[in-house]
Amino acid sequence: MSAPFLLVAAAWEAVAIAGIFPAKLFPSLETVFTTLAELSLDGILWAHAAGTLARLALGFLLAVGVGVVAGILMGRFQVVEDLFLPAVSFAYPIPGLAYAPLFVLWFGLGDLPAVLLVGAASCFVVIINAWKGVKAVRPLWLRAAEVMGANERQMFWKVIMPAALPYILTGLRLGLAQAWRILVVVEMLTAVEHGLGWMIFGAREFLNTDVMLSGVMVIGVVGLVLEKQVFERVERYTVVRWGMLTA
Amino acid sequence: MAQSIEARNISFQYDTAAGPVLAVKEASFSVAPAEFLCVLGPSGCGKTTILNMLAGFLTPTGGEILMDGNPVTAREHNRGVVFQDFAQLFPWRTARQNVEFGLEMRGVSREARRETARQFLKLVKLEKFADAYPHQLSGGMQQRIAIARALAYNPGVLLMDEPFAALDAMTRDEMQKQLTEVWQETRKTIVYITHNVAEAVYLADQILVMAPHPGTIRARIPLALPRPRDPLSANFVEMQRQVLANLTH
Ligand SMILES: Nc1ncnc2c1ncn2[C@@H]1O[C@H](COP(=O)(O)OP(=O)(O)OP(=O)(O)O)[C@@H](O)[C@H]1O
Ligand SMILES: [Mg+2]
Numbered sequence: 357m358s359a360p361f362l363l364v365a366a367a368w369e370a371v372a373i374a375g376i377f378p379a380k381l382f383p384s385l386e387t388v389f390t391t392l393a394e395l396s397l398d399g400i401l402w403a404h405a406a407g408t409l410a411r412l413a414l415g416f417l418l419a420v421g422v423g424v425v426a427g428i429l430m431g432r433f434q435v436v437e438d439l440f441l442p443a444v445s446f447a448y449p450i451p452g453l454a455y456a457p458l459f460v461l462w463f464g465l466g467d468l469p470a471v472l473l474v475g476a477a478s479c480f481v482v483i484i485n486a487w488k489g490v491k492a493v494r495p496l497w498l499r500a501a502e503v504m505g506a507n508e509r510q511m512f513w514k515v516i517m518p519a520a521l522p523y524i525l526t527g528l529r530l531g532l533a534q535a536w537r538i539l540v541v542v543e544m545l546t547a548v549e550h551g552l553g554w555m556i557f558g559a560r561e562f563l564n565t566d567v568m569l570s571g572v573m574v575i576g577v578v579g580l581v582l583e584k585q586v587f588e589r590v591e592r593y594t595v596v597r598w599g600m601l602t603a
Numbered sequence: 604m605a606q607s608i609e610a611r612n613i614s615f616q617y618d619t620a621a622g623p624v625l626a627v628k629e630a631s632f633s634v635a636p637a638e639f640l641c642v643l644g645p646s647g648c649g650k651t652t653i654l655n656m657l658a659g660f661l662t663p664t665g666g667e668i669l670m671d672g673n674p675v676t677a678r679e680h681n682r683g684v685v686f687q688d689f690a691q692l693f694p695w696r697t698a699r700q701n702v703e704f705g706l707e708m709r710g711v712s713r714e715a716r717r718e719t720a721r722q723f724l725k726l727v728k729l730e731k732f733a734d735a736y737p738h739q740l741s742g743g744m745q746q747r748i749a750i751a752r753a754l755a756y757n758p759g760v761l762l763m764d765e766p767f768a769a770l771d772a773m774t775r776d777e778m779q780k781q782l783t784e785v786w787q788e789t790r791k792t793i794v795y796i797t798h799n800v801a802e803a804v805y806l807a808d809q810i811l812v813m814a815p816h817p818g819t820i821r822a823r824i825p826l827a828l829p830r831p832r833d834p835l836s837a838n839f840v841e842m843q844r845q846v847l848a849n850l851t852h
Contacts, residue, residue: 599739
């Protein structure tokens, strides 16, 4: 797994040392890592990362809570689908950034609009996938559960949820990617106090490319850890183990 | 416990894009409590449609079905169903958890559930696979788990749609024998669908012979052969011949 990283790092170093770009714009990895070390020793990096992660977590949880519930209701009840599907289909392809300025006008600057925007921008893909997941539940499973006496609540928790899980997990993955994408820009837009996005855009003013790259790296590492340690683990423990998805 | 079933002139019509398809036409039959009924007929003659109506999944487009004198609804929890399809088990539950499902829905305690599941897994000879997930089992094994699952919560009526069709001949013979024993022990009303004449003659108290397009009941044959039945005996072979004559004439 580390070989591709080493390759990219080597290519980067080669370009940096060759001096094709000014060192200020294209710092060597050594500079970037030194900056990274300084920023983290200062605690500045942690403050920014903590701010971003908190907003990401809150916004994404909002999207998951609203999205999974709405999607499942849409999949389960025709009325709800008729009511919401047109709106969801309409909003789904609109990039969150397009309505970001509106959120700033409505909710002011700071954390609130950032969290709400992350939630709004990432919930649609969660909704769509949860809805599709419920639609894809085999009628045979519902019939079997029904005839064995499952009530509506048992049906939901013991049949529909696990049956729709492969789709729901896909939705969460895509939703999280969406959340990252918008959050980094929105932090700049809503002028939050601490945040990686804020740090990156702020550093641009002073051509601090090493700081910018440090921020980018931290985002990449966090994303990688979430994918490997959270999503892949959950998948291995559930849908892969159940044979509903091949690893 | 065991219920009586009465179907009065039931019909079912599917509405398809190509127009209505009359799958079952004015079928009438009755099953006494603890009776073993086999529905026998060629592919496409409406057997599964009849079973789905008995289970309450489909409402007859004509006529009515009474169980112990009451109209059928889907949520009356005294029926067990074994479907024709392999993929009826819940893939997210182990074999044991699948067998426990009906008991779990009834709030039976964990220990009692486990014990009952163990018994029924043993009955279908899969106690060694209690902790396997369905995708780790062969089609025939999955079907046996499905049978254990339908029996475990002790429903009064058992509806089975060609449950052994996918099994090899040896396992099938064994399963038929076991099913007869379970039935004699638990006195359930069983409606068993098959397209296999020998199987029907081995299992049934009464055979409904169906004809296709539209699905109608062509003959009702009571079987008085003593049990356990010997498929090689002269009486058995003669009975088979009779049933076959009804099926093909
Ligand atoms: N969902 C459906 N929509 C439309 N037509 C259907 C549907 N299900 C069954 N049919 C039609 O109804 C008729 C009876 O089907 P059914 O499944 O009851 O047959 P079967 O006797 O169970 O056959 P098999 O032995 O192959 O399982 C068939 O002609 C089929 O084309
Ligand atoms: Mg069928």
